[in-house]
Amino acid sequence: MNAPVILITASSALADGWADSLGLQDALRLPDLAALNRANVAADSLVLLDLAATTPSEQDMQQACQHCRVLALSSLPRDEEGMMWLQYGAAAYAHAMSTPDLLQQVFDTVQSGGTWVGRSIMQQLCARFGRQLPARTETDWRSRLSAREQDVVAALREGRSNKDIARQLDISERTVKAHLTSVFQKFGVEDRLQLLLKLTAA
Amino acid sequence: MNAPVILITASSALADGWADSLGLQDALRLPDLAALNRANVAADSLVLLDLAATTPSEQDMQQACQHCRVLALSSLPRDEEGMMWLQYGAAAYAHAMSTPDLLQQVFDTVQSGGTWVGRSIMQQLCARFGRQLPARTETDWRSRLSAREQDVVAALREGRSNKDIARQLDISERTVKAHLTSVFQKFGVEDRLQLLLKLTAA
DNA sequence: CAGGACTTTGCCCTTCGGTACAATATATTT
């Protein structure tokens, strides 16, 4: 009952990696999308497609996505690229060098008829239809932080170092760190960079 | 590293089912969304929400979806209902009485930062965002960087550490640092944080 | 009043980030 699987990449190493991760040693391998469309593959076959090497024509993209379930796998994922592929009907967009676990998960999802996308793409997708999305507003994240935490975050958003922030707020550097640690927890991030991304992504 | 999990349903039987399927016997259980918003849960906690019993206020929906990753689980899934929840920022929409396998898959997907939706909803979603494709305006700053530097910056913009980037691009951490130092000079900034600010501001 | 969030700080430790001072290789341009 499992649909046939096809691996499309110019890199045999990558194909090997996929095959190992998913236990698909005997999957058909093709060099590019054009070859897929020329071949007579079963409808709804699962296609793992490496986006790195290929620069397929628009027509090839459409045809492949409509005929098969395409997992678009990019070495350098970008939201715009993902949006484009999903628009053409891809069933998933993920990192080509994902961990075996993640790859397996994406694969399973598609195999059981689902669609897999990362979070930021999903939010963009949602943002496109109808009224504005939740989109963490200023007031939202501010409301979760104490007064002092807000001060520290505000300074952080100007690219200041801990030492700078300490001077600016007239407190010790250790205190700045304490506030930051607390903020990181509240936002579920690991460091200042990720926090900044989380805040500016809104 | 796993985010805390919260089960929200009026039915203890359903909560037991979820807990059994996912091995989450010790997950926090709450009666409804309002309770979740009152509680001081960690950001991005995973919330399994039973849509059957509750009829949450719009505000509760928004707040919960923004602060946590909500898996909206309906006993009678309808596309319109799913669209609504996804619009508010839910991370998944599925059947509340899914098989353990499927539930596990949905759960894994969300846990690793993804979004899970069924096929028909995804198609509706894609259909809504017409033909207009992204207008790429990033070429300006990209043009000043070499190919490899662009790769590194792209990864940096995802909040990755040097070690991460090195793994991703299959080069040494030292090389990543070299590229970054070069990029810093080109942009006249001192560190990755200031670079990020410069890029997102533009 | 007890309990709870918030604020503050010190000491110490590990890891990460950035750079100085190199070297080697390829590709392109002059």
Added chain:
DNA sequence: AAATATATTGTACCGAAGGGCAAAGTCCTG
């Protein structure tokens, strides 16, 4: 051929960042 830009990597150093452990004090609420 020489010069320039790019890509790669090493060793080593130092400061920044983040957090564990511990302890102060304030302020507010039940």
